Amino acid sequence: MTKDLFIYNSLTRNKELFQPIQSPHVGLYVCGPTVYSNVHLGNCRTFMFFDVVFRYLTHLGYKVRYVRNITDVGHITSQFDEGVDRIGEQARLEQLEPMEIVQKYTDDFRSVMRVFNNHSPSIEPTATGHMIEQMEMIKKILDQGFAYEVNGSIYFDVQAYRKQYPYGELSGRNVEELYENTRTLDGQDEKRFFADFALWKKASPEHIMRWPSPWGEGFPGWHLECSAMSTKYLGDQFDIHGGGMDLKFPHHESEIAQNTACCGKGPVRYWMHSNMLTVNGQKMSKSLGNSFLPHELFAGSHPLLEKGYTPQVVRFFMMQAHYRSTLDFSNDALNAAERSYERMMGAYSALADCKASASSTADTAALEQRCYAAMGDDFNTPVLVAELFEAVRMINGCKNGQLDLTADNLLQLKRIMEVFLIEVLGVQPMEEAASTELPDLMMDAVFEVRKTLKEKKDYATADLLRDVFAKRNIGIKDTKEGGEWSYEKK
Numbered sequence: 001m002t003k004d005l006f007i008y009n010s011l012t013r014n015k016e017l018f019q020p021i022q023s024p025h026v027g028l029y030v031c032g033p034t035v036y037s038n039v040h041l042g043n044c045r046t047f048m049f050f051d052v053v054f055r056y057l058t059h060l061g062y063k064v065r066y067v068r069n070i071t072d073v074g075h076i077t078s079q080f081d082e083g084v085d086r087i088g089e090q091a092r093l094e095q096l097e098p099m100e101i102v103q104k105y106t107d108d109f110r111s112v113m114r115v116f117n118n119h120s121p122s123i124e125p126t127a128t129g130h131m132i133e134q135m136e137m138i139k140k141i142l143d144q145g146f147a148y149e150v151n152g153s154i155y156f157d158v159q160a161y162r163k164q165y166p167y168g169e170l171s172g173r174n175v176e177e178l179y180e181n182t183r184t185l186d187g188q189d190e191k192r193f194f195a196d197f198a199l200w201k202k203a204s205p206e207h208i209m210r211w212p213s214p215w216g217e218g219f220p221g222w223h224l225e226c227s228a229m230s231t232k233y234l235g236d237q238f239d240i241h242g243g244g245m246d247l248k249f250p251h252h253e254s255e256i257a258q259n260t261a262c263c264g265k266g267p268v269r270y271w272m273h274s275n276m277l278t279v280n281g282q283k284m285s286k287s288l289g290n291s292f293l294p295h296e297l298f299a300g301s302h303p304l305l306e307k308g309y310t311p312q313v314v315r316f317f318m319m320q321a322h323y324r325s326t327l328d329f330s331n332d333a334l335n336a337a338e339r340s341y342e343r344m345m346g347a348y349s350a351l352a353d354c355k356a357s358a359s360s361t362a363d364t365a366a367l368e369q370r371c372y373a374a375m376g377d378d379f380n381t382p383v384l385v386a387e388l389f390e391a392v393r394m395i396n397g398c399k400n401g402q403l404d405l406t407a408d409n410l411l412q413l414k415r416i417m418e419v420f421l422i423e424v425l426g427v428q429p430m431e432e433a434a435s436t437e438l439p440d441l442m443m444d445a446v447f448e449v450r451k452t453l454k455e456k457k458d459y460a461t462a463d464l465l466r467d468v469f470a471k472r473n474i475g476i477k478d479t480k481e482g483g484e485w486s487y488e489k490k
Contacts, residue, residue: 001369003060007240008324008378010248010271011170015378020239021269026062027238028054029230029268031247032124034071035105036086038293039112041329042284046244046274048315048426049323049379051118053242053272056375056424067233068121069226070109072102072128073219074209088208098209102128112294115311117426123233127225131211134220134228137262138199146261150190152202152216156257158195165260170271171249197254199224223254227267230255236263245273274323279304280330299447306331309338316341316427319381340389345430347392348417350399357404362394364405364412371420384420391416446476447483454478 005018020026030050033039047068054066074085091098113120127134138154141147146161147154158175161167168174175195198221203210210217230238236259243252252271259267276283279290292302300308309317317337321327367390374383391413397403398410405413421427446465453462469476469485476485 026064027234028240030068031243032069036090039109066121070126140262154200155196227258241268242272278328347395354398356407443485
């Protein structure tokens with residue numbers, strides 16, 4: 001049975017046969033979240049897809065080291081090193097220490113990943129835990145002549161780099177065109193060239209998160225942590241680097257430049273980028289009021305939602321679009337996904353009731369091969385889902401006495417459903433999903449009730465509800481994002 005895997009490489013813009021550098025070992029790096037707020041659905045789509053990549057590579061027999069970082073440093077995340085330290089800003093807003101913000105939103109991120117049934121990565125390194133590695137990389141880039149120091153800050157020298165290596169291959173960006181569009185920034189800072197980016201920034205007096213370095217107190221540039229941590233755990237060159245398409249430029253482009261300047265070669269064989277989410281045809285945006293968080297989606301508490309949807313319905317919904325295509329959220333689409341999920345899981349459960357026949361005209365072997373072909377074609381999950389519905393048709397036909405299937409056919413159908421639906425797509429059966437998702441969904445409802453009570457100024461009943469849970473060792477706390485709960489076993 002053919003199990004070749006072709007991956008669309010964002011760098012070459014072609015589908016290429018996947019050939020690991022050191023088979024059967026595979027190095028996979030995915031840019032993780034900056035933990036200054038609750039994880040949003042666009043991030044969830046990216047991490048859900050790369051969870052499928054991790055699952056499928058593992059299923060094929062590869063020994064995958066999946067590294068996904070946590071950005072817990074107050075970077076200034078803009079193309080020209082201007083803007084806001086988001087973690088520091090949130091710390092001021094919530095009147096907390098920056099690392100309290102980091103812990104709070106790291107916990108939220110991991111909780112959401114569990115609810116969506118994502119596997120944990122092999123390694124989940126943090127930027128603050130790898131300051132030494134980042135400084136050592138800066139020293140190497142300086143020694144190679146691709147960076148310079150100005151007033152305690154270190155900048156990557158794009159012009160020097162371009163004399164030896166191409167810059168802009170991944171994103172297709174032309175530096176000269178960027179310059180034409182950003183003339184007002186020229187000469188307004190200490191960089192030699194407008195496209196130079198920070199490897200290390202001198203901390204201003206108001207910048208909270210800072211570290212000592214050979215160049216004075218400061219903090220690392222936005223792009224440096226991923227270069228330092230990916231090479232530490234996966235080597236100077238590794239197989240797959242993934243992330244959202246919004247990271248192509250400047251983040252991933254800068255990673256390539258940093259690694260090449262440091263090691264003399266590009267870091268990644270296959271670059272992969274997932275596309276964005278839209279809502280009713282529009283890009284998700286807080287200013288448009290169409291951006292909602294996972295807990296709002298589960299509880300149905302956003303004005304644009306008719307009702308809530310379980311995490312497994314949402315996961316199944318996301319599998320019905322190719323990762324390189326935009327995916328549009330709407331009530332109609334989610335309702336259709338909910339019906340499809342129930343039909344799929346109903347058939348999966350009905351397998352146990354199917355009676356084997358002596359002969360069959362159904363070709364389940366061809367179906368299994370088509371499932372592998374779908375995943376082998378750049379992880380084409382929508383085609384895979386369509387093939388799984390062919391399995392649903394066979395199962396329901398057998399159950400209703402309209403299709404004869406042998407015992408071998410039934411075993412193969414069971415294997416197809418368990419491998420591709422449960423193991424690879426990571427979609428849980430309704431019973432298992434309910435056991436893992438129900439506590440969070442119930443607590444979302446509790447927070448909605450408390451919110452309503454407080455809006456009606458019925459604080460006594462809201463407090464009574466909190467105290468009732470406290471007696472059962474469940475602590476609940478209201479937050480701007482809805483609420484948090486914890487269980488402490490006595």
